[in-house]
Amino acid sequence: MIDRFIIGGHEFNSRFILGSGKFSLEMTKKVLENSGAEMATIAVRRADSGSSDNIINYIPKGITLLPNTSGARTAEEALKIAMLARELGCGNFVKVEVIRDTKYLLPDNYETIKATELLAKQGFIVMPYMYPDLGAARALVNAGASAIMPLGAPIGSNKGLVTKDFISMIIEEIDLPVIVDAGIGRPSQACEAMEMGCAAVMANTAIATAGDPATMASAFKAAIEAGRMAYLSGLGRVLKDRAEASSPLTGFLED
Amino acid sequence: MIKIRETDHMEYMDGMDKTDHQIMSRVLDMTNKYEPLVFTSEDVRKVLFQENIGIDGLKVLLSPAAQPYLEDMALRAKQETAKHFGNTVCMFTPLYIANYCENYCVYCGFNCSNKINRGKLSMSEIESEFKAIAETGLREILLLTGESKTASPVSYIADAVRLAKKYFSTIGIEVYPMNVYEYAAIKEAGADFVSVYQETYDPKRYEEVHLRGHKRVFPYRFNSQERAILGGMRGVSFGSLLGLGDFRKDAFSAGLHAYFIQQKYPWTEISFSLPRLRPFINNAGNNPNDVHETQLLQVMLAYRIFMPFAGITISTRERAGFRDNVVGLCATKISAGVKVGIGGHGDNEQKGDEQFEISDSRSVDEVRKSLIERGLQPVFTDYVRV
Amino acid sequence: MLLNGKEMHIDCEKSLSELLTDCGYQINTIAVLKNGEVVSKKEIYTLNVTDNDTIEVVSFVGGG
Numbered sequence: 233m234i235d236r237f238i239i240g241g242h243e244f245n246s247r248f249i250l251g252s253g254k255f256s257l258e259m260t261k262k263v264l265e266n267s268g269a270e271m272a273t274i275a276v277r278r279a280d281s282g283s284s285d286n287i288i289n290y291i292p293k294g295i296t297l298l299p300n301t302s303g304a305r306t307a308e309e310a311l312k313i314a315m316l317a318r319e320l321g322c323g324n325f326v327k328v329e330v331i332r333d334t335k336y337l338l339p340d341n342y343e344t345i346k347a348t349e350l351l352a353k354q355g356f357i358v359m360p361y362m363y364p365d366l367g368a369a370r371a372l373v374n375a376g377a378s379a380i381m382p383l384g385a386p387i388g389s390n391k392g393l394v395t396k397d398f399i400s401m402i403i404e405e406i407d408l409p410v411i412v413d414a415g416i417g418r419p420s421q422a423c424e425a426m427e428m429g430c431a432a433v434m435a436n437t438a439i440a441t442a443g444d445p446a447t448m449a450s451a452f453k454a455a456i457e458a459g460r461m462a463y464l465s466g467l468g469r470v471l472k473d474r475a476e477a478s479s480p481l482t483g484f485l486e487d
Numbered sequence: 488m489i490k491i492r493e494t495d496h497m498e499y500m501d502g503m504d505k506t507d508h509q510i511m512s513r514v515l516d517m518t519n520k521y522e523p524l525v526f527t528s529e530d531v532r533k534v535l536f537q538e539n540i541g542i543d544g545l546k547v548l549l550s551p552a553a554q555p556y557l558e559d560m561a562l563r564a565k566q567e568t569a570k571h572f573g574n575t576v577c578m579f580t581p582l583y584i585a586n587y588c589e590n591y592c593v594y595c596g597f598n599c600s601n602k603i604n605r606g607k608l609s610m611s612e613i614e615s616e617f618k619a620i621a622e623t624g625l626r627e628i629l630l631l632t633g634e635s636k637t638a639s640p641v642s643y644i645a646d647a648v649r650l651a652k653k654y655f656s657t658i659g660i661e662v663y664p665m666n667v668y669e670y671a672a673i674k675e676a677g678a679d680f681v682s683v684y685q686e687t688y689d690p691k692r693y694e695e696v697h698l699r700g701h702k703r704v705f706p707y708r709f710n711s712q713e714r715a716i717l718g719g720m721r722g723v724s725f726g727s728l729l730g731l732g733d734f735r736k737d738a739f740s741a742g743l744h745a746y747f748i749q750q751k752y753p754w755t756e757i758s759f760s761l762p763r764l765r766p767f768i769n770n771a772g773n774n775p776n777d778v779h780e781t782q783l784l785q786v787m788l789a790y791r792i793f794m795p796f797a798g799i800t801i802s803t804r805e806r807a808g809f810r811d812n813v814v815g816l817c818a819t820k821i822s823a824g825v826k827v828g829i830g831g832h833g834d835n836e837q838k839g840d841e842q843f844e845i846s847d848s849r850s851v852d853e854v855r856k857s858l859i860e861r862g863l864q865p866v867f868t869d870y871v872r873v
Numbered sequence: 874m875l876l877n878g879k880e881m882h883i884d885c886e887k888s889l890s891e892l893l894t895d896c897g898y899q900i901n902t903i904a905v906l907k908n909g910e911v912v913s914k915k916e917i918y919t920l921n922v923t924d925n926d927t928i929e930v931v932s933f934v935g936g937g
Contacts, residue, residue: 287934319904
């Protein structure tokens with residue numbers, strides 16, 4: 233059986249989604265090439281009339297643009313940003329990011345659910361960034377999301393899968409692709425996320441802050457592929473300490 | 488001469504609520520594809536190490552390959568029970584308030600062609616039963632009737648439930664399948680839990696044993712739990728009559744049914760019952776498929792590992808020794824002071840014949856003491872009415 | 874009127890596309906909000922602006 237990665241009816245050959253922030257324009261191109269990513273996030277900001285150089289020029293053709301609604305503090309703002317992004321010409325994908333907390337930068341699940349519903353109604357392929365809460369994930373499914381993007385750890389923290397158990401629950405119970413976003417700091421953590429059954433991994437800071445971002449992008453590519461392969465081949469059993477009952481528990485059966 | 492097997496068992500009768508068939512289709516489809524014989528000991532060993540065994544794990548644990556591993560399954564089940572229920576065991580009793588029945592189910596003592604004493608309690612007789620039961624300390628009751636909407640209509644059951652509210656904090660019903668608004672009426676009267684057992688999930692076998700009456704309609708019975716939830720019920724119970732069909736497949740179906748309902752309505756309390764065929768008046772030799780204690784235990788343990796948060800009730804169809812050992816291991820609810828005839832609690836006279844023979848007739852106090860002796864905590868009430 | 878937060882004046886009603894080009898924008902790389910509402914690509918060429926309007930011009934940048 234072929235292993236396929238499909239979001240909103242579009243198929244991708246790479247399970248690595250790259251965040252394009254924190255790079256110089258030149259580096260963006262190199263990193264994208266090395267990462268093998270077929271999807272990259274971008275943000276919408278005020279345009280400077282002077283500069284002619286646009287990030288779009290540094291994103292290789294064939295890569296799906298995933299604009300995010302960063303900056304939005306409410307569902308309505310997220311909708312506006314998404315519509316602007318669509319006018320800028322990037323297709324129908326949108327990553328919903330609604331953050332009302334400037335200290336921890338945690339996504340607001342409630343506004344995110346509302347935004348997802350508004351955007352899905354407008355025909356967007358919605359990929360919401362959320363705080364891993366199974367109830368919220370269910371609500372996002374009902375709101376029309378095409379994927380679920382739970383955070384692994386606070387944005388930029390590089391702490392890895394702090395929310396591992398909760399992401400696990402979402403993978404178990406939700407039928408949409410689950411894509412870990414935020415907090416991945418090392419290729420091994422990306423690999424771990426894939427071993428757990430995540431559909432894909434998003435990373436940005438880990439690569440941008442590496443000594444050699446272009447090579448780090450290659451490392452992440454290999455790690456994500458390895459993790460997926462491991463998941464598909466069925467992880468072996470882990471020997472745990474097992475307590476033994478002092479006398480048999482099923483000795484009472486009479487027939 | 489009774490006219491039987493005239494109707495198509497997959498066709499709804501007039502007046503039956505038709506609801507969504509998605510879950511039923513999935514359960515029937517997956518059960519069709521389930522082949523218990525393909526699994527090996529290696530499969531069993533692997534599953535027992537998994538944190539979440541899932542549907543694939545249930546297939547393995549219900550298969551013959553798992554039978555030699557009962558002790559390992561018991562160890563795992565005990566851990567799950569302790570994690571989710573501590574050492575508590577709920578106590579309750581059933582009360583049959585009427586045994587009139589219009590169905591012809593070949594395996595059952597109440598079936599409409601069986602010559603037994605039919606009885607139906609009046610409200611004052613019901614109240615007298617409640618008083619006697621409440622005196623034993625029980626706070627949870629399960630009300631049962633045979634399946635006859637004419638003899639025991641929804642309003643009769645609702646009245647009984649309203650009366651029960653005076654004496655009990657938790658009220659369940661195990662009666663004929665109802666429509667959504669009927670469940671809503673019973674909910675409003677004060678019941679929170681509904682049990683309906685599919686008996687067998689094999690439509691062909693189902694058709695063979697349910698010859699007449701509303702029960703003959705397979706999909707209406709199947710969707711009862713969903714209609715109950717839509718009517719506002721807090722919890723629902725699932726189960727197959729083990730031994731009626733291929734018990735491994737039937738146990739699998741009931742497990743799937745519960746799993747999908749839980750997935751669709753995550754706030755619902757789920758529980759299982761595992762009735763096994765037992766002899767009844769007039770028909771002591773009607774049992775083609777053998778389910779011994781070993782197989783019964785296997786199914787109970789599999790359920791506990793599959794859905795660790797679901798309740799499992801152990802009935803008085805089983806002997807005291809079996810019941811005493813499964814509570815704390817995998818069962819979380821046990822009946823006591825049971826009479827399966829109509830009425831008959833305390834000093835009250837029994838008004839109608841029993842549905843089946845019971846094997847454990849111990850009183851509430853005896854069962855309570857036995858639980859304490861085994862280091863378990865008997866719980867009489869888990870709920871507060873707000 | 875306000876353009877990306879900066880005050881500026883226009884003498885009379887002007888076409889939006891003309892205003893943007895005059896200010897140095899390449900229309901095919903931007904999107905526009907006029908008084909808080911998203912302007913479609915087509916509307917950029919059909920709408921006019923007056924001195925009372927607030928215009929926001931956005932484009933993609935690296936982020937996320």
